[in-house]
Amino acid sequence: MSSQKYSFRSFFSSVRLTIALLILIALMSVAGTFIPQQESAHEFMSRLTPQVADLLVWLQVFDIFHSYLFRVLMGLLSLNILVCSFNRIAVTRKLINAPAFPLPQGLLEKMEPDRIILADISQSDARLKLEAFLKKRFGKIRTEEKAGTAYFFGERHRFSYLGVYLVHLSILVIILGALVGSFFGFEGYLNLDEGQSAQTVELRGGKGSKPLGFAVRCDRFLVEFYENGAPKTYRSDLSFIQDGRIAKQGAILVNHPMSFEKIRFYQASYGLSSQSRALLSYTRNGVKEKNIAVSPGAVFELAQSKDTAMVLRVEEDMMGMGPAVKLSIASPRGNVQFWVFEKLEEIKKMNPQLLEQMPLFNPGIFEPYVFNLNGMEEKYRTGIQVVSDPGLPIVITGGFLLLAGLLIVFWLSNRRFWIILDQVKGKTRIRIAGKSNGKQWATEREIDLLLFNIRKEIK
Amino acid sequence: MKYSILFGWATFIYFASFVFYLFRTIVGKDIWGRLATIAAWIGLAVQTAALLLRWKASYDLGIGHVPLSNLYESMVFFAWAIVFLYLLLEWRNAQKTIGTFVMPVAFLAMAYASIAPGMNAQIQPLIPALQSNWLTTHVVSCFLGYAGFTIAFGCGLIFFVKKIGGDKTSATEEATGGWTKHLPSFDNLDRLIYQSTALGFVLLTLGIMTGSIWAHYAWGSYWSWDPKETWSLITWLIYAIMLHARFVRGWRGQRMALMTIIGFASVLFTYLGVNYLPGLHSYLNG
Ligand code: HEM
Numbered sequence: 001m002s003s004q005k006y007s008f009r010s011f012f013s014s015v016r017l018t019i020a021l022l023i024l025i026a027l028m029s030v031a032g033t034f035i036p037q038q039e040s041a042h043e044f045m046s047r048l049t050p051q052v053a054d055l056l057v058w059l060q061v062f063d064i065f066h067s068y069l070f071r072v073l074m075g076l077l078s079l080n081i082l083v084c085s086f087n088r089i090a091v092t093r094k095l096i097n098a099p100a101f102p103l104p105q106g107l108l109e110k111m112e113p114d115r116i117i118l119a120d121i122s123q124s125d126a127r128l129k130l131e132a133f134l135k136k137r138f139g140k141i142r143t144e145e146k147a148g149t150a151y152f153f154g155e156r157h158r159f160s161y162l163g164v165y166l167v168h169l170s171i172l173v174i175i176l177g178a179l180v181g182s183f184f185g186f187e188g189y190l191n192l193d194e195g196q197s198a199q200t201v202e203l204r205g206g207k208g209s210k211p212l213g214f215a216v217r218c219d220r221f222l223v224e225f226y227e228n229g230a231p232k233t234y235r236s237d238l239s240f241i242q243d244g245r246i247a248k249q250g251a252i253l254v255n256h257p258m259s260f261e262k263i264r265f266y267q268a269s270y271g272l273s274s275q276s277r278a279l280l281s282y283t284r285n286g287v288k289e290k291n292i293a294v295s296p297g298a299v300f301e302l303a304q305s306k307d308t309a310m311v312l313r314v315e316e317d318m319m320g321m322g323p324a325v326k327l328s329i330a331s332p333r334g335n336v337q338f339w340v341f342e343k344l345e346e347i348k349k350m351n352p353q354l355l356e357q358m359p360l361f362n363p364g365i366f367e368p369y370v371f372n373l374n375g376m377e378e379k380y381r382t383g384i385q386v387v388s389d390p391g392l393p394i395v396i397t398g399g400f401l402l403l404a405g406l407l408i409v410f411w412l413s414n415r416r417f418w419i420i421l422d423q424v425k426g427k428t429r430i431r432i433a434g435k436s437n438g439k440q441w442a443t444e445r446e447i448d449l450l451l452f453n454i455r456k457e458i459k
Numbered sequence: 460m461k462y463s464i465l466f467g468w469a470t471f472i473y474f475a476s477f478v479f480y481l482f483r484t485i486v487g488k489d490i491w492g493r494l495a496t497i498a499a500w501i502g503l504a505v506q507t508a509a510l511l512l513r514w515k516a517s518y519d520l521g522i523g524h525v526p527l528s529n530l531y532e533s534m535v536f537f538a539w540a541i542v543f544l545y546l547l548l549e550w551r552n553a554q555k556t557i558g559t560f561v562m563p564v565a566f567l568a569m570a571y572a573s574i575a576p577g578m579n580a581q582i583q584p585l586i587p588a589l590q591s592n593w594l595t596t597h598v599v600s601c602f603l604g605y606a607g608f609t610i611a612f613g614c615g616l617i618f619f620v621k622k623i624g625g626d627k628t629s630a631t632e633e634a635t636g637g638w639t640k641h642l643p644s645f646d647n648l649d650r651l652i653y654q655s656t657a658l659g660f661v662l663l664t665l666g667i668m669t670g671s672i673w674a675h676y677a678w679g680s681y682w683s684w685d686p687k688e689t690w691s692l693i694t695w696l697i698y699a700i701m702l703h704a705r706f707v708r709g710w711r712g713q714r715m716a717l718m719t720i721i722g723f724a725s726v727l728f729t730y731l732g733v734n735y736l737p738g739l740h741s742y743l744n745g
Contacts, residue, residue: 015707019700026696033686033736065684178682187680226522226584233587254587255676266679267587385679395681399668406664410657 012083021077028073032064038205078175081168092161095414095437100142100153103418107433115447117430119458123150126428126458127421133457134419137450149422156415156446161437163408166401173398181391186210190384192218193273197241201386212386214261215241219249221382223270234270236382252384262388269383271316277377278314278325280340285368293377294325302369307331316378321347323376329366338365342373415443417450430454462516463580465509466535470569472502473542477566480558487641492555496546499562503542510539513582522584527598531572531580536598537730538568540606544658548610552651554643560613560620593673601666601691607659608698608719608726614652615719617642618712645712652715653705656722660698667691686736690729697722 011017036044041062045053060067119126127150134141138154145151188201188210197217200209216238223234233253240248240260252258257266277293282302289303298311309329318324322343329336340363341347347361348354355362364370415436422429432450436443479495482488513526526532545561548554572578624639643651670691671681682688701718704710710718 015703019703019708022696022700022703026693026700029689029693029696032684033689033733037684065689228584230584230586232584233590255591255673257676257679264679266677268678387679392675392681399671403661403664403668406661410661 009083009087012080013087015084018077018080018084021073021080025070025073025077028064028070031061035061035064037062037064074175078172081172085165085168088164092165095161096158098416100155100416100418101144101151103151103433104435107418107435108420108431111431111433115432115451117451117455117458118424118427119430121428121458123421123423123428126430129458130419130421130430130454133454137453138417149420152419152421154417154419157412158414160408160412160414163405163412166405167409168405170398170401170405173401174395177391177394177396177398179391180394181389185387185389185391187389188386189268190216190386191271191381192216192236192384193275193379193381194218194221196381197239212261212263213242214247216260216265216384217241218382218384221270221380223380234267234382236267236384238265238384262390264387264389266385266387267382268385270380271383272314272376273379273381276314276316276379278311278323279374279377280325280371281374282369282371286370289369291374302329305331307366312337314376316376323373325373327371331366336366338362340371340373342375413437413442415446417447419450419454430458462509462512465505465512466569466573469502469506469509469538470566470573472498472505473538473562473566473569476502476558477562480556480562484556484559484641485638489555495555495558495562496549499542499546499558503539503546506535506539506542510535517582520582522582524585524590525595526582527595528585528589529579529583531578533598533602533730534568534572534578537602537605538565538572540602541565541568541609544603544606544655545610548651548655552647554647554651556642557610557613557617557651560616561610564609564613588677591673591676593669593676597666597669597673600662600669604659604662604666605726605730607655607662608723610655611652611659611719612723614643614648614655615716615723618645618648618652618716621645621648622713649711649715652719656698656701656719660695660702663691663695663698667695686733687729690725690733694722694725694729697725 035041045056045062048056056062060069064070130152131141131143134152134154138156140154142153143150144153186201186203188203190198190201192198195218197215198212199215200211202209217240218236219239220237221234222236224232226232235251235253237251238249238258239246248260250258252265252267254267257264259265274296277295279291279293281291282289284302284304292300294300294311294314296311296314299308301308307329308331309327311325312328313324313326315324315326318339318341321341324339324341326337326339337360339361341361344361344363351357359365363372413436415434417432417434420431420433432447432454434443434447476495476498479491479498483491483495510526513532514523517523517526527536541561542565545558545565549558573580621639621642626639626642628644667688670688674683674688675681697718701710701715701722704718705715
C-alpha cells in the first residue's frame with residue numbers, strides 16, 4: 001500500500017490535489033486582474049526597464065490566462081477529474097446496484113413505534129391494497145415473501161449517484177469546448193465605412209489577417225442618441241457577397257449578431273470614418289479668410305502666405321469637450337501644433353485660464369491667424385467583431401450538463417424504503433423503514449407521508 | 460406614491476426588523492421574533508411595490524426597462540434578494556435569530572444605495588449593450604446567489620459570535636446559559652451554512668452561464684477574462700473548494716464558518732471591488 005500511495009494514479013485521484021489546483025487557479029486569476037494584461041499592459045511596461053519588462057514578458061505575466069502555466073494547471077485539473085471519476089466507478093456501481101433484500105442490518109431493530117400501523121383487515125386484503133398503492137407511488141417495486149411475512153421495496157432517484165459525474169465531466173466538456181474554440185476558431189474585427197466592403201479581417205492580438213472567402217459590405221450605418229447624449233441604438237446594414245452576387249443581406253445591432261457561412265458578425269463599436277470632414281474657417285488679423293472642409297491627413301495652404309497646415313486628427317468628442325481638430329502648421333518660423341475646439345467659448349466659461357494653461361488649445365497661437373471649427377460633416381464607420389467558434393456548442397452543452405449535475409447533486413438523493421407486512425396478535429401489522437444517501441431529514445418526512453397515505457388506503 | 464419614498468420606508472422597516480431580531484436574540488421572547496418576521500415581510504412587500512413602481516416609471520419616461528441596470532438598482536435588488544431568500548429559509552427552518560445577522564446586511568445595502576457618493580439613483584436609459592433579456596436573468600440569478608452566500612455569511616458570523624461568547628456546547632446541544640444561548644446550535648448553523656452555500660453556488664453557476672450567453676450575443680465572446688468575469692470565477696472556485704472540503708475532507712463547523720467569510724469577501728470584491736481595477740471590457744477597444 002505504501003508504495004502504491006505515491007503512484008501516479010493515487011496522486012491524481014486525491015482531492016487534496018483538487019483543492020490545491022483550484023487554489024492555484026484562483027490565485028493566478030487574482031494576479032490576472034491586478035496586473036494589466038495584453039494591450040492594457042503596454043503603458044505599464046513602458047515604465048519598466050527593458051530587462052525587467054522582457055523578463056516579465058518571458059514569464060507571461062502580462063498574458064496570464066493564455067500562459068503555459070495556466071494551461072498546465074487546467075490540464076492537471078482535467079486529469080485529476082478523469083482519474084477521480086474512473087476510481088469512483090466501482091463504488092458508484094455498488095451503490096446503484098445495492099440489493100433490495102435482505103434488509104440492511106439494524107433497520108428493523110431501530111424502528112420507532114410511530115412507524116408501525118396496526119389494522120383490523122385481513123393480511124391478504126391489506127397486501128392487495130398495499131401493493132397497488134406502492135406501485136402507483138414508486139413505479140416499480142420489488143417484493144419478497146418469507147415465513148408469512150411480505151416485504152416490499154421501493155426507491156427514488158437511484159441514478160442521483162451519477163450527478164457528481166455529470167458535474168465533473170461537464171467541467172471537462174467546457175474545457176474541451178474552449179480548446180476547440182482556440183484551435184479551430186478565430187476572433188477578428190472589421191472597420192467599414194458606409195459603402196465599403198472587405199474580404200479579410202484583422203485578427204485580434206496582432207495575429208495578422210484572415211481571408212473570409214466572401215465579401216462583407218456595409219450598406220448603411222445608423223446611430224441614434226438619447227437626449228443625454230448616450231447612444232441609444234446603432235446598427236449596420238450588411239450585404240454578404242459571394243461569387244459576385246449578394247448571398248445574404250440583413251442588419252446587425254448590439255445584442256443581435258448575424259451569421260454567414262458559420263462566421264458570426266457582431267455590432268461592436270462605431271467611430272468617425274476617415275471620410276468625415278471638419279468645417280474649418282480662419283481669420284487673418286481679424287479679417288475673415290476662408291471656409292474649408294477637411295478630413296484627417298488633408299493639407300492646405302494658408303491664404304496670404306506660403307505656410308501649410310496639415311489636419312492631424314478630427315475628433316467627434318475630444319476628452320468630453322466636444323468636436324475638435326488637431327492642426328499642424330509648418331512655416332519658416334517653425335512647426336506648431338494645436339487643437340481647434342468647436343465649443344471653445346463654452347469651455348473657456350468653465351475654465352477662464354484655459355488658454356494660458358494649455359497653449360495647445362489656443363486656436364490663435366499661430367499669429368496672425370485664428371482658426372474656428374464650425375461643425376462637422378460626420379460620417380461614421382462601423383466596428384464589427386467577426387468570430388468563428390466551433391467550440392461553442394460544446395461549451396453550451398457543458399454548461400447545461402453542469403447545471404443539471406448540480407441540481408441532481410444538491411436536490412436529489414437516493415431514498416430507499418422497505419415496507420413489511422405481517423400478522424401479530426390477530427392484527428395485520430405494517431412497518432416502514434427508510435434509508436438515504438444524505439438528506440436524512442427529507443427521507444424521514446417522506447416516511448411520514450407514506451404512513452399517512454397507507455393508513456388512508458387500507459381503512 | 461413615489462417609489463423613492465417607498466424605498467426609504469423599506470430601509471427603515473428593515474432596520475426595525477433587525478432591532479426586533481436583536482431583541483429576540485438577547486431577550487429570547489418569541490414575540491420579538493414574530494414582530495421581526497412580520498416587519499421583514501412588510502418591508503419586503505413595500506420594497507417590491509417600490510421596485511414595480513420604478514419599473515413602471517421608466518416606461519412612463521419612454522425608456523422602459525427592468526430596474527436592474529446600474530449600481531444603484533442592483534444594490535437595491537441585492538437587498539431585496541437577501542430579505543426574500545432569508546424569509547424563505549426562515550419559513551422552512553423556523554430559525555429566528557439568524558435574521559439578527561442577515562437583516563443588517565440588507566439594511567446597509569439599502570442605506571448605501573441611498574447615501575453613497577457617486578450613486579446615481581435616477582432612471583437612466585439603457586445603452587445598447589444592456590438592451591438584452593439575458594441581462595435580467597443574469598442579474599437576478601447572480602444576486603439571488605449572492606444573497607445565498609450572504610445568509611451563509613450571517614451563519615458564519617453567528618458561529619464566531621458563539622465562540623467569542625464562550626459557548627462550549629457540543630455540536631447538537633442547545634446552549635442553556637450565557638448571552639448567546641438563544642442562537643442556533645452549532646449543528647444547525649452547519650446545516651444552514653451548507654444549504655445556503657449550495658443554493659448560492661447553483662445560482663452563481665446559473666448567473667455566470669447567463670452572463671456568458673449575454674456576452675456572447677453582445678460582443679461575440681462568451682468569456683474574455685475581464686476583471687468582473689474573472690472575479691466571478693474566483694468566487695465560484697472559492698465555494699467549490701469549500702464544498703469539496705466539506706464533502707470529501709469532512710470539514711465542519713469553524714473551518715466552514717471561516718470559508719463563508721472568505722467567500723463573502725470575494726463576493727463583495729466581485730460586486731464592488733472590481734470597479735477599481737485596471738482594464739476595460741474587450742469590446743471597448745475594438
Ligand atoms: C472546478 C472543478 C470542480 C467542481 C466545480 C466540482 C464540483 C463538485 C460538487 C458541486 C460536488 C458535490 C458536493 C456536494 O455534494 O455538496 C463535488 C463533489 C466531489 N468532487 Fe468535485 N468538482 C470539481 C473538481 C473535482 C476534481 C478535480 C475532483 C477529483 C479529485 C473532484 C472530486 C470530487 C469528489 C470525490 C466529490 C465527492 C462526491 C461524493 O462524495 O458524493 N472534484 N464536486
